Amino acid sequence: MGPSSEGDRWEIELRLLREELQQLRNEQREMAKAIDQLVTTFRLLATHLGIAAEPYGKGGTASNHRDVPGFG
Numbered sequence: 001m002g003p004s005s006e007g008d009r010w011e012i013e014l015r016l017l018r019e020e021l022q023q024l025r026n027e028q029r030e031m032a033k034a035i036d037q038l039v040t041t042f043r044l045l046a047t048h049l050g051i052a053a054e055p056y057g058k059g060g061t062a063s064n065h066r067d068v069p070g071f072g
Contacts, residue, residue, distance in 0.1 A: 046052040 043052070
């Protein structure tokens with residue numbers, strides 16, 4: 001195994017790592033899109049069910065305040 005084949009081996013390894021990194025970045029972008037869709041869906045459901053009102057934030061009076069577990 002000469003210096004040339006050692007260099008070739010490192011070049012191949014580096015190329016494979018770059019491809020894997022690109023694949024991970026693509027998967028990360030897809031995951032971010034999915035999370036954004038989940039947040040949008042959660043907000044729509046929460047608003048529809050009357051758990052939250054748009055825009056998000058504390059508001060209202062004590063008389064219309066409901067204690068819903070998990071939504072503090």
